[in-house]
Amino acid sequence: MSILPAGRRGRAALPALLAAVVLVTAACGAPASQDSYPKRDIQLIVPYPAGSAIDATSRSLVEVVNDEGKLGRRVQVVNREGGAGSVGTTATLSAKPDGHTIGLVPDGPLTLLPRTEEVSYDPAAISVISEITTSPVLFVVPGDSPYKSIGDLVAAAKARPGVITIAEGPLNYAIPAGKFEQLTGTRFKHVKFDGDQATVTALLGGNVEVGVMQLAGGTAQLKAGKLRALGIASAEPIELAPEIQTFTQQDVALEWEAYNVLIAPKGLPGDVQRKLSEVFGSAVKSQKFAEAAQKLGLVVSGADGESAKARLAKKTAEAANLIAPK
């Protein structure tokens, strides 16, 4: 227990020390060209830990941006996890609006979380640069389930109100589940699961009858036929899984997607915003990012800042109708 780890630790600490020196130097600021952006490397804050799906998304996107090199500086991914995304979102939105700190965040901390938790930022006071990916919500059943369509499920739920079990979890799943009940006049027995993997396991084991999840959570099992998707809450069937019918096609007007958006604090200078949307917009549309997103089971969006902001506002309003305020 003596010498070895000391050596290993020492080596790990050295880059950290160097990085600290570099950061301090950077913070002191080189007074050089004031008008050219970016003046230094850009920090992209991700409010979830390394290894999470949104972290993987960010890293593959940043890799494309850095390879294309259009910014002249590098973009670095910084993980600031915690508080259901609120820690990283706070860090992003409380930074100086000069474009050197941006964040790739899921919409939850902006649209849903402020309804249920006290957050230290104003979710409306943001600059939205671009919408990166979307993940529509799915209703999934085990492969041997008697329900083949949303219609089957509604009929069964009407016959046995409050008996059919549905696995949901965080607000992005709880809300569409609640909205589905409103729209169809049904009632389910809700059980909270902590994440798509837990839901998939419970579905495979026959411990729950319906699961609310994202495509990314069950791609392999859906392909293998162990799970069946009854409906997807997107406007149109998606390219990744065109065989899954939308809720709207099955006469239930349920649309519910989670988005990953690129944001910055409010008051970003116009030219900085333009530059960022241009650079990240082209990276999102690249072939390389498309492949990464497909692997992760995410739908590439690439919608510009304006329309992304409008969709966030719409979702916030919708959430306001469905969640009791704190």
Added chain:
Amino acid sequence: MGDAIDNLGAGFAAFADPAYVILALVGVVLGTMVGVLPGIGPIGAMSVLLGMTTQLGPTGSLILFAGIYFGSTYGGSTTSILLNVPGEASSVVTALDGHEMTKRGRAGPALTIAALSSFLAGTIAIFGLMMSAPWLSGMAVKLGPPEYLALCVAGLLLLAALAGGSAAKAIVMICAGLAIGTVGIDPAGGDLRFTMGSPTLAEGFSFIALVMGAFGVAEALTMVGRRWRPKPVKAPRLRELLPSRQESRQAAPAAVRGSVIGFLLGLVPGPAAVLSTFASYVVERKISRNPDKFGKGAVQGVSGPEAANNAAAGAAFVPLLALGIPFAPTMALVLAALLLNGIVPGPTFVEDQPDLFWTVIAAMYIANLMLLVLNLPLVGLFTRLLSIPPQTLMPLVIGLCVVGVYAENNSMFDVVVMLVAGLLGFMLRRAGFSMAPFVLAVVLQPTLEVSLRQTLAFSDGNPGYVLGRPVTMVILGLVVLAVIVSARRALLAGKATRQRPGPVPDERTPTPGA
């Protein structure tokens, strides 16, 4: 079976990467070192290294941790045999006959028998893991929230009931661990709890900081306070290592029995590695034709328990990899390393991550082989570690902990959490509270809570939902049985002071399940 061999071949192929070989080597050497040193065990070593696991990746971390884990069970026996100082709680029993053999000039054969028995048991256990984990995973998918709830309750209560020491104190530590575990984000609903408005607490207390504090720092403080320096040992020469024919004949069947006992006990929640050594010792004495030889240098008293603790170590991976539930604090650290890398072990693990699973199995084989090759010639070197005064070694350990925990999140808050946990751990330990139940409770808390809430939601307040699930009832029945047995044992022990193995001079606070 053919599949398993193909897959295992692929797992070994991963070792073409020299980085993995080096990691395995580092792991077994480190493991042997902490095994030799009383005061710091595999939990301490793993917790100090936990901060590195994101850089190592999931495969690298598992290889390193498996090496440490197996290494410590080898190393622990060396000092038991030569010095009557068990490096680990799981080698306390080995000291009984192992050190007797040393006194009779049979130290070399005792070490060889211990190493060979460990190797045999490791191989048997890995084979068992290889065969049972995929099969168990297939079954485990069927397990629902009530079963997971029962398993968590079983894991915690059995640790409290069987770990030795005061069960009441263990339960206090479990409650503390569960309470600490609830701070932060609600695992199912996403609400923030007990954060007192502080964003630093939003993700809860850092598990790494807690473990490094409760084990690394607290152990170091305990050791520094204990002026202890054993005399240097003369290690046996290579030529003197070979056991006689008669010794081998007696040792081999005991090692096989020990392996089986260890593997089966390793599958059960609780401090399996320690219990299995006692179980094996008792069995060997019962079936021996001359039980009086036990305690006076019986070979079976070395080979049986040594095989048992190693087999239990291998078996402990089964519930972790197949169910995602750690039954021992060391496995909790392995789980943490996986989680830090974004991998959630569970019933779908073997299917989703076959490469990782088979590489780990291969890593265990290789670690065992390395240990066998390394251990015998290097016995002298490892035992010399004991002459490093703890006053030198332990501040180093604390320094490593501080750097390690800071590097994890670049958070000074985590360092403070660790130091407070270390100080509290040190004081609680002096008061006779063990840290193992605390750490296991922190780790199991999310699973326990989520499965409890899900069970309540499914049942709608109707107990029939739980009563109608046979697996749950079997698990809970076993818990009740174990609690009764241990209560009876405690009563008997109170009535008459019976002859039992130990006490061993300078035995550190045992780390159950380590």
